[in-house]
Amino acid sequence: MAAGEGKRSARTWTDMLLQATKSFSEEMLGLDECPIQGSGPGPAEPGPGAYITLVGDTGSVQMGIISTQTGCKQLAGMLLGMEGDEIDELGGADMVDAYGEIINVVAGIVKQLVNESDPSFHLGLPIFINGQVCAMEHQQSIVTDIQIGDVPVHLLVLTPDAVE
Amino acid sequence: MKILVVDDSKAMRMIVKRTLRQAGFGDAEVQEANNGAEGLDAVKASPPDIVLCDWNMPEMSGIEFLKALRAEGIDVKFGFITSVATPEINEEGTAAGASFVIGKPFSADKLKSSIEGA
Numbered sequence: 001m002a003a004g005e006g007k008r009s010a011r012t013w014t015d016m017l018l019q020a021t022k023s024f025s026e027e028m029l030g031l032d033e034c035p036i037q038g039s040g041p042g043p044a045e046p047g048p049g050a051y052i053t054l055v056g057d058t059g060s061v062q063m064g065i066i067s068t069q070t071g072c073k074q075l076a077g078m079l080l081g082m083e084g085d086e087i088d089e090l091g092g093a094d095m096v097d098a099y100g101e102i103i104n105v106v107a108g109i110v111k112q113l114v115n116e117s118d119p120s121f122h123l124g125l126p127i128f129i130n131g132q133v134c135a136m137e138h139q140q141s142i143v144t145d146i147q148i149g150d151v152p153v154h155l156l157v158l159t160p161d162a163v164e
Numbered sequence: 165m166k167i168l169v170v171d172d173s174k175a176m177r178m179i180v181k182r183t184l185r186q187a188g189f190g191d192a193e194v195q196e197a198n199n200g201a202e203g204l205d206a207v208k209a210s211p212p213d214i215v216l217c218d219w220n221m222p223e224m225s226g227i228e229f230l231k232a233l234r235a236e237g238i239d240v241k242f243g244f245i246t247s248v249a250t251p252e253i254n255e256e257g258t259a260a261g262a263s264f265v266i267g268k269p270f271s272a273d274k275l276k277s278s279i280e281g282a
Contacts, residue, residue, distance in 0.1 A: 027269040028179075080178055098175035105268045108247025112267070115250045123220060123248055 007059045008114070010140040013157045014039070017063050018144060020109035021155060025148050028105065029078050034146045042141035044154035046132035048072050050096075050103040051156075054111060056121030063110065064133060064156035065103050071151040072099045078149065100126035133158065165192040168212040170203040170229065171245075172221040176268075180216060180245060186272035189279070200229025207233060211240055214282060219246035219253060230260050241282045245270060 018036070025031040049066030067075065076098035077087030090098075104126045111121050135141040135158055144155045167184065171177045177196050184192060195212060197203040201224040203217065215233075219226040230242055242262045246253065249267030257265045263282035266274055 024269060027271075076175070080175060081182055094174065097173055101173045101175045101179075104173070105247050108249070108268055111248055112250060115252075119250060119252050125220065125222065 008061075008159070010061075010142045010157050010159045013061045013063070013110075013159055014142045014144055014155070016110045016113045017106070017155050017157055018146070019113065020106045021065070021146065021148070023109050024102065024106045029075075029149065031149050034148055037145040037147060037152070039142060039144040042143035042156060042158075043132055043134045044143045044156050047154075048099075048128065048130040049133075049154070049156070050100045050126050050128050051133065052103045052107045052126045053124040054107060054114075054121050055124070056114075056118050058118045058120070060160060062133075062156075062158040063103065063107055064129075064154075064158075065099075065106065066154040066156060067151060071153060074151050075099060075102060075148060075153070096128045100128055165189065165214075166195070166210075166212040167192050168195045168197060168203060168206055168215045169217075170197045170200065170206075170215060170221075170226070171218040172199055173218070176218065176245075180275075183270070183272050183275050187276035187279070189276075200224030200226060200232070203229050204232055207238060207240055211238070214241040214243065214279060216243050216245055216279075219244050219248055219257070227256060227260060230257070230262060234261050243278055243282060245275075 022034045025034050044066045047066050047068055049064045051064040053062050073095050076095045077090050079098050107123055139160050141158045169177050169180050181194055197206045199221045217226040244257050244262055244265040247268045249265050254265040264278040
């Protein structure tokens with residue numbers, strides 16, 4: 001394969017991440033819409049978030065879903081079918097575990113979207129970081145602000161290949 | 165009915181158990197394991213009717229767990245519930261002896277029909 005062939009831009013990954021997040025929200029949280037509030041080159045505002053890597057023969061990407069402590073707790077609780085006080089009582093470790101599962105499922109949908117053109121992509125294990133993830137030299141990032149239910153989140157795509 | 169749910173995510177084990185109840189398996193005895201190695205021990209200690217297992221797990225993955233079971237001659241029914249349900253994974257899983265591979269997100273109807281068809 002020639003250099004650059006089959007590689008995807010950060011914008012292409014972002015479009016797939018958005019599609020996957022909408023699909024996840026609809027099927028697992030019962031939410032119809034994930035309205036986009038804005039998009040830019042990043043980095044995202046510092047905050048807690050779950051990240052996962054997808055690596056294949058034609059490229060790699062790191063994806064993140066970042067929110068606030070309250071937002072992460074809210075989404076984790078919704079995934080577990082909790083309501084009101086139950087969500088408030090959700091412990092830190094359980095919140096991190098459930099929130100990590102959100103990026104895991106979303107990234108799995110992204111993998112399925114890209115699988116036909118490149119089945120070599122493999123999914124890593126999710127990690128949870130409270131801070132700010134920034135692009136390094138020769139990396140490109142896009143942050144898209146969306147709303148999942150009442151929760152504002154930032155979707156981060158970080159890819160080493162500035163292909164357009 | 166006895167069901168073993170194997171996933172490194174406690175959250176996903178909770179979701180699978182909730183979906184099992186929605187699928188009409190509320191009376192089932194559900195055991196849990198955190199990875200393939202724990203799952204292997206659980207099956208040997210008390211064989212379930214079916215294993216519902218994640219694919220991608222640390223220590224021992226789902227496919228390693230399934231192959232270890234079959235290598236020891238344990239023919240328990242086995243299904244994958246995974247976020248990477250591609251045709252390649254489906255082929256590898258069923259070739260190793262899985263009855264089905266369900267992708268996440270999944271519905272109660274899908275889980276019910278998969279278990280009943282296993």
